[in-house]
Amino acid sequence: MLGIVRQKMLEQSLKKIRPAVSVLRSYSSAAKQMTVREALNSALDEEMSADSKVFLMGEEVGEYQGAYKITKGLLDKYGPERVLDTPITEAGFTGIAVGAAYYGVKPVVEFMTFNFSMQAIDHIINSAAKTNYMSSGRISVPIVFRGPNGAAAGVGAQHSQCYAAWYASCPGLKVLAPYSSEDARGLLKAGIRDPDPVVFLENELLYGESFPVSDEVLDSSFCLPIGKAKIERKGKDVTIAAYSKMVGYALKAAETLEKDGIDAEVINLRSIRPLDRSTINASVRKTNRLVTVEEAFPQHGVGAEICASIVEESFAYLDAPVERIAGADVPMPYAANLERMAVPQVIYHFSLFSYNYQYIYTHICIYMHANTHNFIHL
Amino acid sequence: MALSRLASSSSRSADLLKPLCSAISLRRPISTDTTPITVETSVPFTSHQCDTPSRSVQTNAKELFTFFRDMALMRRMEIAADSLYKAKLIRGFCHLYDGQEAVAVGMEAAITKKDCIITAYRDHCTFVSRGGTLLEVFAELMGRQAGCSRGKGGSMHFYKKDSNFYGGHGIVGAQVPLGCGLAFAQKYSKDEAVTFALYGDGAANQGQLFEALNISALWDLPAILVCENNHYGMGTAEWRAAKSPAYYKRGDYAPGLKVDGMDAFAVKQACTFAKEHALKNGPIILEMDTYRYHGHSMSDPGSTYRTRDEITGVRQERDPVERIRKLILSHDLATEKELKDIEKEIRKEVDDAIAQAKENPLPESSELFTNVYAKGLGVESFGADRKEVRAILP
Numbered sequence: 001m002l003g004i005v006r007q008k009m010l011e012q013s014l015k016k017i018r019p020a021v022s023v024l025r026s027y028s029s030a031a032k033q034m035t036v037r038e039a040l041n042s043a044l045d046e047e048m049s050a051d052s053k054v055f056l057m058g059e060e061v062g063e064y065q066g067a068y069k070i071t072k073g074l075l076d077k078y079g080p081e082r083v084l085d086t087p088i089t090e091a092g093f094t095g096i097a098v099g100a101a102y103y104g105v106k107p108v109v110e111f112m113t114f115n116f117s118m119q120a121i122d123h124i125i126n127s128a129a130k131t132n133y134m135s136s137g138r139i140s141v142p143i144v145f146r147g148p149n150g151a152a153a154g155v156g157a158q159h160s161q162c163y164a165a166w167y168a169s170c171p172g173l174k175v176l177a178p179y180s181s182e183d184a185r186g187l188l189k190a191g192i193r194d195p196d197p198v199v200f201l202e203n204e205l206l207y208g209e210s211f212p213v214s215d216e217v218l219d220s221s222f223c224l225p226i227g228k229a230k231i232e233r234k235g236k237d238v239t240i241a242a243y244s245k246m247v248g249y250a251l252k253a254a255e256t257l258e259k260d261g262i263d264a265e266v267i268n269l270r271s272i273r274p275l276d277r278s279t280i281n282a283s284v285r286k287t288n289r290l291v292t293v294e295e296a297f298p299q300h301g302v303g304a305e306i307c308a309s310i311v312e313e314s315f316a317y318l319d320a321p322v323e324r325i326a327g328a329d330v331p332m333p334y335a336a337n338l339e340r341m342a343v344p345q346v347i348y349h350f351s352l353f354s355y356n357y358q359y360i361y362t363h364i365c366i367y368m369h370a371n372t373h374n375f376i377h378l
Numbered sequence: 379m380a381l382s383r384l385a386s387s388s389s390r391s392a393d394l395l396k397p398l399c400s401a402i403s404l405r406r407p408i409s410t411d412t413t414p415i416t417v418e419t420s421v422p423f424t425s426h427q428c429d430t431p432s433r434s435v436q437t438n439a440k441e442l443f444t445f446f447r448d449m450a451l452m453r454r455m456e457i458a459a460d461s462l463y464k465a466k467l468i469r470g471f472c473h474l475y476d477g478q479e480a481v482a483v484g485m486e487a488a489i490t491k492k493d494c495i496i497t498a499y500r501d502h503c504t505f506v507s508r509g510g511t512l513l514e515v516f517a518e519l520m521g522r523q524a525g526c527s528r529g530k531g532g533s534m535h536f537y538k539k540d541s542n543f544y545g546g547h548g549i550v551g552a553q554v555p556l557g558c559g560l561a562f563a564q565k566y567s568k569d570e571a572v573t574f575a576l577y578g579d580g581a582a583n584q585g586q587l588f589e590a591l592n593i594s595a596l597w598d599l600p601a602i603l604v605c606e607n608n609h610y611g612m613g614t615a616e617w618r619a620a621k622s623p624a625y626y627k628r629g630d631y632a633p634g635l636k637v638d639g640m641d642a643f644a645v646k647q648a649c650t651f652a653k654e655h656a657l658k659n660g661p662i663i664l665e666m667d668t669y670r671y672h673g674h675s676m677s678d679p680g681s682t683y684r685t686r687d688e689i690t691g692v693r694q695e696r697d698p699v700e701r702i703r704k705l706i707l708s709h710d711l712a713t714e715k716e717l718k719d720i721e722k723e724i725r726k727e728v729d730d731a732i733a734q735a736k737e738n739p740l741p742e743s744s745e746l747f748t749n750v751y752a753k754g755l756g757v758e759s760f761g762a763d764r765k766e767v768r769a770i771l772p
Contacts, residue, residue: 055566081566087596092555092589099559102544103494105566126549127556133749134535136528139544140752171750171759195752227755274757312764 032218037207039181040070043188044108046220048078051106054192055082057097058110058147067112068148068207094120094145098127101143101197108192111147114163114201128197129172142195146188149177149201150244150295151343157331162296164243165305167199168273174226175273177201179247181211183270186224194226201272203245229276231283235265239283241306242293243269250293252346272302280306281313288319295343298326411439415709419644420701426626428633428662431651435643439711441487443720445642446702448486449479450721452503453699454728455512456672459502459519462732463676468519471548472533474672475503477640480698481606481666482507484645485574489653492569494542496557497576499534500606500670501546504576508543510536512731513738522738529741530749542571551577551584554603558590558661561601572600572656574649580611582625591661595632598660602652603629605665606639612674613683626665633659639666640696669696747771 034042048054055078060067062075062085075083086093090111097107111117117124128141150162168175174196178184184202191198216222232247233254242250247268254264265283269276284290290310292303303324310322328342416434423430456476462468475482478500485495486507497504502515510526518525519533526536527546536546544560547553557575564571581587582605594601605625609616616623626634633655637648648664655662669692673680680689706712747759747769754771761767 084597087589087592089586089589089592091586092558092593095552095555095586096559096562096590096593099496099544099556099561100563100566101559102556103560103563103567105563122549122552123555127547127552131545132752134527134531135537135539135545135749136530137749137752138527138537138539142752174751225755227757274755277758 031215032213033210034181034185034213034218035208035210036178036181036184036202037068037070039184039211039213040188040202040207041072041074043185043192044071044074045077047108047189047192048074048082050220051192053104054106054108055084056108056110057084057086057093059086059088059112061085061110066110068204070202070207071110090116090119091123094123095127097143098123098141098197101128101141102131102139104142106142106144106192108144108146111145113152113159113204114147114149115159115161117145117147117163124167124173124197124199125170129170131172132196133172140195141197144188144191144198144200146191146200147202148204148207150203151327151332151339152204154334154336154339155332156334160332162201162294162327163199164201164272164294164296165301167201168275168302168305169300170273173197173199173273175199175201175271176226177243177269177272179206179232179244179268179270181213182217183224183230183268185213185217186222187226187270190223190226193223198226201244206245206248209248224270227271227274227276229270229279230268231265231279232268233264233266235263236287237263237265238289238291239265239267239280239287240291240293241267241269241280241283241303243272243302244295246293246295246344249344249346256346269302275305275309277309277313281310284310284314285317288317290318291323291325293325293344295327298324298329301326409440409443411711414438415442417643417705419647420638420641420696421644423644423648424626424636426624426629426634426663427631428635428655430635431647433647435647437643437646439709442702442706442709442711445483445487446699446706446717447720447724448483448507449642449699449702451512451724451727452476452479452482452506454721454724455506455515456502458728458732459516460672460676462516462519467736468533468676469521470532471499472519472676473500473674474676475500475670477671477692477698478606478608478668479503480642480645480701481576481604481639481668483698484642485604485649487642487646488649489574490571491541492571493653494544494557494560494564494571494573495576496544496553496560496573497546498550498553498578498581499546499548500578501534501536505536505538505543505546508538508541510538510541510543512728513734516732516735517738520735520738521740522735523741524735524738528745530745551581551586553577554581554584554587555590557603558594558599558601561594561599561656561661562597565597565599570657572602572653574602574604576604576606578611579605579607579609579616579623579625580614580619582607582628583620591629591632591663594661600656601661602649602656603632603661603663605663606668607665608668608670610670610674610683613678615683624665626663629661629663632661632663634663634665636665636667638696639668640692640698641701642698744769 061071062083065072097109132140151160176187178187240250250266254266257264292306294302307322325344415437419433456474463472482503514526521529534548554575557573561573611619626636638644652662757771759769759771
């Protein structure tokens with residue numbers, strides 16, 4: 001078992017000469033800042049402009065300008081035939097959207113949150129995901145289901161669930177989870193252009209966050225490949241795999257770890273289905289350690305799938321068991337202190353001990369609040 | 379006419395009269411005569427929030443023979459499927475349509491292939507009326523490559539997109555919003571066509587139906603909701619499932635028409651009326667009063683919740699094929715023997731298709747992984763043994 005030789009003194013001195021470049025975002029020609037909201041809005045605008053078959057449907061997407069203002073201005077620009085306000089009847093309007101997709105037009109359905117998608121889940125799974133297969137390719141379903149997913153702030157148990165694992169378990173769906181504005185633009189545009197049903201899981205708390213975007217990202221032809229994860233931060237000591245808002249948390253944790261001499265590699269999954277197993281496995285083969293991070297319920301989750309994939313493909317490379325950090329295994333409470341305990345947080349402390357003959361173990365704990373204490377052992 | 383009847387019934391004088399007879403009976407069932415004939419529907423239409431169409435329906439000999447042939451074919455096909463199921467060549471679910479043929483045939487006569495049809499799982503005959511072949515039906519039922527869904531769908535998942543037939547759905551009621559979605563897309567694409575979304579009396583109580591109807595009425599979609607009321611939702615009679623079994627009235631703000639679903643001409647007239655209405659005014663409901671001779675599916679004998687007398691009664695009084703036979707005979711368009719010959723031909727056609735389907739191979743193993751996506755992105759997928767059975771999705 002390979003250990004990592006680290007000497008705190010050496011590390012400290014190295015830090016002084018290491019270039020002080022932010023490891024968080026490394027876009028080379030970063031000039032403009034764009035919020036995730038603007039990114040989504042511009043992606044929808046451009047795709048509607050490029051293809052007259054694309055239309056929007058959902059509650060409050062038109063005259064209200066979008067419950068979270070993602071579709072702001074689109075009704076004025078494209079008219080009520082292409083931006084449709086629906087009644088509060090998810091089963092009905094989702095079925096209508098899927099039927100329209102059968103015919104060959106391209107709906108983008110907004111769920112005000114994915115919690116409400118459960119009312120329409122039969123149409124997402126049985127009417128959309130499985131139809132291309134059941135018809136042996138005769139009927140494809142070019143539809144996108146998008147909306148905020150996962151926990152927000154203080155919205156309680158019925159409005160806080162993350163559906164990534166549920167949808168990603170179903171063959172026939174593509175499930176995307178953007179983090180940054182670049183992700184939001186590239187993945188939404190790719191999803192709209194894709195001929196298969198796409199579940200696009202946004203995050204309400206990310207809508208207002210700004211990220212730098214390059215000219216390439218701003219171009220109307222910009223698309224990201226579906227099924228490819230992004231290495232947000234290169235490292236060699238531990239791999240942290242996350243999606244959506246947790247990517248930001250993982251990057252913060254990586255900053256903290258760096259101060260303590262641990263070089264974490266952060267993977268932004270971007271695509272939950274297809275899952276980029278090869279990128280995750282290649283990373284773990286390099287770092288020999290894996291932590292998965294998600295806000296969702298832990299059981300049968302994305303982290304569990306990633307762990308299984310590593311065990312299947314890269315078992316011999318693991319120096320320690322895979323750590324799963326997830327939301328608490330309880331319905332989301334309302335009280336602020338309990339809510340904080342129900343989702344991962346970034347809190348740290350570290351201790352240094354255990355000198356062995358051949359190598360030094362450095363014990364660092366990243367203390368992530370969840371139902372139990374989770375540690376990264378190095 | 380009389381001469382040929384004489385000839386066919388008497389074998390002794392057959393030889394003598396044969397040359398003459400063949401000349402006369404070369405006047406085979408007139409399949410191309412389009413001289414108009416007017417028929418009356420069995421009962422008048424009843425309506426809700428709209429006018430009723432006339433009971434007088436324009437037709438001709440050609441159409442009568444087409445109706446007879448198509449319905450007899452469907453009848454024969456479903457009965458053959460019954461035997462195949464009992465012989466274990468068809469597996470899983472098999473929901474048969476015999477008794478309800480007039481709905482499929484009458485509807486098709488009123489519309490074009492630009493109009494869409496979507497139905498539930500009792501879809502074999504609707505598929506055929508949209509242009510599907512017997513081979514495609516039997517091969518799909520037996521899970522073979524020549525099936526309309528290449529063996530991957532099964533009885534409940536027949537599709538024919540080039541004729542705008544969208545299936546074939548196993549979840550009760552789901553096809554109604556899907557059908558309204560097809561209508562939406564037709565309006566969005568300015569295609570000047572309509573969608574018929576068929577559902578049963580069992581599905582008529584589904585919430586999503588009312589959600590879809592609400593949106594269709596708000597947005598003036600050219601959607602026609604057709605309730606094929608065979609009076610039993612699986613084993614539950616309509617009066618046990620619906621507080622109001624007057625399904626044509628259940629649309630409330632949406633107009634509705636009650637139609638004798640065993641009379642192909644009533645169906646045709648109603649569908650013509652509905653298409654015109656839907657293109658101008660939005661959704662309309664058609665309730666087809668029909669009947670299925672088989673149980674809900676092949677696992678249901680169909681006699682535990684209804685009496686045999688009821689079934690034979692309907693068969694004697696209202697059978698759709700018999701109605702057309704009587705019409706043809708009463709208008710002197712063919713003899714009984716000629717019609718029987720057509721049925722013999724049909725029987726042979728069905729048997730040939732079954733023989734062909736039986737010879738057809740099962741899908742290749744690689745087909746397990748095809749069509750999961752329309753665009754597979756070169757992604758890896760796994761079989762039950764994840765180490766041995768892996769594939770790249772095309």
